[in-house]
Amino acid sequence: MAYLFLLHVGGALALLLWAIHMVQTGIDRGWRPEITAALRWASGAIRPAGIGLLFAVALQSATATGMLAAGFAAKGALTASAGLAIMLGADLGSALVVYFLSLNFQLLAPILLIVGTGLFFKADTRKLRQTGRALAGIGLIFVALSLLGQATEPLRESPLLPAVVTYLGNDAFTALVAGAVIAWLMHSSVTAIILLLTLATHGLVPIEAAASLLIGANIGGALIPFVLTRGGALISRQIMAGNLILRGGGALIALLVLGAGARGHLPGASDASELVNLHLIFNAVLLVVGLPLVRPVSVLTAWLVRKPSAAEAGELALGLPPSCLDPGSISEPAMALGNTQRELIRMAEIVARMLEPIMEIYRTGDAEKIRQAKAMEAAVNRAQSEIKLYLAKVSFTVETQEKQSHDLAAIAVNLEYVGDAITKTLLRLAEVRSEQRLAFSPSGWRELSDLHGSVIASMRLAQNVLVTRDVAQARELVRRKSEIRALVDDSMRRHMQRLKQGTEASVATSNIHLETIRALKTINSLLATIGYHVLAETGDVLDSRLKPAG
Numbered sequence: 001m002a003y004l005f006l007l008h009v010g011g012a013l014a015l016l017l018w019a020i021h022m023v024q025t026g027i028d029r030g031w032r033p034e035i036t037a038a039l040r041w042a043s044g045a046i047r048p049a050g051i052g053l054l055f056a057v058a059l060q061s062a063t064a065t066g067m068l069a070a071g072f073a074a075k076g077a078l079t080a081s082a083g084l085a086i087m088l089g090a091d092l093g094s095a096l097v098v099y100f101l102s103l104n105f106q107l108l109a110p111i112l113l114i115v116g117t118g119l120f121f122k123a124d125t126r127k128l129r130q131t132g133r134a135l136a137g138i139g140l141i142f143v144a145l146s147l148l149g150q151a152t153e154p155l156r157e158s159p160l161l162p163a164v165v166t167y168l169g170n171d172a173f174t175a176l177v178a179g180a181v182i183a184w185l186m187h188s189s190v191t192a193i194i195l196l197l198t199l200a201t202h203g204l205v206p207i208e209a210a211a212s213l214l215i216g217a218n219i220g221g222a223l224i225p226f227v228l229t230r231g232g233a234l235i236s237r238q239i240m241a242g243n244l245i246l247r248g249g250g251a252l253i254a255l256l257v258l259g260a261g262a263r264g265h266l267p268g269a270s271d272a273s274e275l276v277n278l279h280l281i282f283n284a285v286l287l288v289v290g291l292p293l294v295r296p297v298s299v300l301t302a303w304l305v306r307k308p309s310a311a312e313a314g315e316l317a318l319g320l321p322p323s324c325l326d327p328g329s330i331s332e333p334a335m336a337l338g339n340t341q342r343e344l345i346r347m348a349e350i351v352a353r354m355l356e357p358i359m360e361i362y363r364t365g366d367a368e369k370i371r372q373a374k375a376m377e378a379a380v381n382r383a384q385s386e387i388k389l390y391l392a393k394v395s396f397t398v399e400t401q402e403k404q405s406h407d408l409a410a411i412a413v414n415l416e417y418v419g420d421a422i423t424k425t426l427l428r429l430a431e432v433r434s435e436q437r438l439a440f441s442p443s444g445w446r447e448l449s450d451l452h453g454s455v456i457a458s459m460r461l462a463q464n465v466l467v468t469r470d471v472a473q474a475r476e477l478v479r480r481k482s483e484i485r486a487l488v489d490d491s492m493r494r495h496m497q498r499l500k501q502g503t504e505a506s507v508a509t510s511n512i513h514l515e516t517i518r519a520l521k522t523i524n525s526l527l528a529t530i531g532y533h534v535l536a537e538t539g540d541v542l543d544s545r546l547k548p549a550g
Contacts, residue, residue: 008151016144016191020061022137027058030130048082049089049291056093058134061190065090066225066243070236080298083239088246088287088294091221095283098193101141102276109146112139148198172212172255179216180223189221193279201272210275211258211266215251218282222247238301245297250286323383325390333401336394340387340408341466347383347415348463350376354422355459355523359452361427362516365434370427380419387412407533411466414526421526425519429512441498441505444513447491451517454484455524462527469534477531484524488517 055065069078069086078086112135119132167174183192196213199205205213226240266274290297324342329335354373361369388409396402432438440448461477464470495513498506506513 009148012144012148012151013191013195015147016141016194017188019137019140019144020188020190022140023134026130026132026134026137030127030134031058046085046291048078048085049092049287052086052089052091053093053096054089055086056090057096061188062087062090062094062221063188063224065093066240067229070225070229070239073235073239078235080235080238080242080302081294083235084242084246084294084298085291087225087239087243088290091218091243091247092280092283092287094190094221095279097190098197098279099276101145101190101194102197102272109139109142112136112142145194145198148195170208172259175209175212176216176219176251176255179213179218180220181216182213183217183220184223189217189224192217192220193275197272197275200275201270203271207266207271207274210271211278212255214275214279215254215258215282218279219244219248219251234305238298238305241301241305242294242297245301246286246290246293250282250290254282323386325386330390330393333394333396333398336390337401337404337408340391340405343383343387343390344408344411344415345463345466347380347412348459348466350380350383351415351418351422352456352459352463354380354419356456358422358426358430359449361430362433362448365430370431373427374423377419377423380416384412384416407536411530411533414529418523418526421519421523425515429515429519433509433512438509438512439505440509440513441503443498444495444506444509447487447494448513448516451484451487451491451520454480454487455520455527458484458524458527462530465530465534469537471534471538474531474534478528478535481525481528484521488521491517 052062052065052069055068056062066087069083069090073080073083116132116134116136116139120129120136121132123129123132179192179196182195183189193214196205196210196217200207200210222240222244226237226244229236229240267277324339324346326335326339329339354376357369357373360366361373391405391409394405396405458477458480461473461480465473465477492514495506495510499510
């Protein structure tokens with residue numbers, strides 16, 4: 001029956017998407033420092049292309065690699081041409097992933113599942129556990145491909161399919177557009193192409209239609225990051241626009257070449273292997289031809305993509321991405337809430353950039369870093385104000401959406417308070433220490449540095465909770481509140497002991513020391529409220545911590 005067919009195909013595709021997400025999550029969580037270091041190393045054209053290829057293979061996604069590159073470009077760590085070279089390499093990397101997944105590894109799936117699951121549950125380190133997650137995800141990909149093959153078997157008997165594939169085989173441009181739409185709807189060109197290979201393997205789509213659909217899926221793969229970065233930094237949009245131009249132009253040329261007779265000369269023993277080889281050839285040729293063009297294309301996109309406003313330009317000068325609040329989404333409450341969520345993530349990123357160099361500013365009194373932090377606070381204040389006004393314009397008809405809008409506004413206010421604590425307390429104390437040439441005692445400095453490092457860890461966890469809404473991470477964020485309180489109490493106790501012993505440096509910096517630990521404690525408490533909001537949604541927060549009146 002039709003509904004059973006759709007259920008089985010939908011379930012197989014859902015498992016495939018989830019498995020790819022598992023691989024991406026495992027690599028990102030386990031190997032983020034190495035990924036970050038490699039992206040900072042990217043320069044020129046060939047080196048970034050190689051990095052993009054490796055990352056796309058590891059993350060099973062050119063889009064995920066592109067979004068990482070876009071983030072680094074927004075912070076000024078990558079040029080537009082280097083980012084575009086990464087995208088070209090990543091696209092070839094995703095083609096290699098498709099080639100690997102198309103091979104018949106019957107024994108590999110259970111081996112990967114056993115090894116990956118064992119590592120995830122038994123490994124002692126986070127890196128090994130997350131590597132296990134990624135291996136199990138690859139195993140699940142093979143399982144999903146097997147299920148997808150079984151689920152599409154009934155299509156052989158469909159009376160409608162021959163007419164559809166015949167039409168697509170005779171209209172290459174429509175097939176191209178259809179392939180792009182399918183990849184966009186799945187938000188994964190790898191998944192779309194694997195689906196196409198599965199259909200071709202079972203003889204459900206002839207090579208004439210499949211080749212055009214595959215080329216279209218490559219355009220869809222470039223559309224995904226282009227749309228995802230439409231509210232991002234100017235340089236990020238330029239990179240994705242350049243990638244779309246190169247892939248779109250390459251796809252149209254490939255379509256003409258295939259139509260001129262090249263389709264009959266594709267290497268491969270079957271339709272499916274011909275498609276895999278076509279995908280590899282297309283992306284390899286695009287990489288070779290596109291690398292010399294990354295600079296002129298970057299110049300072109302710099303002219304095509306909208307220049308930032310004066311307010312955006314000031315923030316972009318500091319490497320800050322522009323606002324995510326799209327006025328065009330005010331009439332759609334769900335979209336508006338999503339935009340607000342992204343804007344909160346942006347706010348948290350700015351606040352993190354203000355907080356991370358605090359101890360260095362304490363040590364050096366760097367006036368330029370203090371100026372930059374104050375400029376970033378102005379961006380945080382503006383974002384908080386704009387979030388309130390934005391949400392006030394949205395007409396919520398569902399009570400849960402209105403409740404969510406109140407929570408998001410409350411988080412924005414708390415993030416602004418964090419910015420205030422940094423600039424009005426910590427930066428002021430850093431200026432006092434510098435002006436009076438005061439020095440902390442070695443023990444006092446170590447305590448402040450350790451406490452600052454712990455609060456930074458809470459900041460990163462809070463950023464993750466904003467993105468994932470993960471209950472376990474929210475619990476950990478709230479739990480860290482007690483941990484930080486204990487660190488503060490211990491530092492205060494040790495500081496008072498040094499005062500009793502007459503330690504000269506401790507006496508001179510006593511006010512600065514005590515105000516600093518109090519400010520860091522306040523910042524951590526404000527960050528913990530992000531966890532409370534997530535836990536409140538799941539009913540994991542008690543109404544009161546007071547004991548019942550006896």
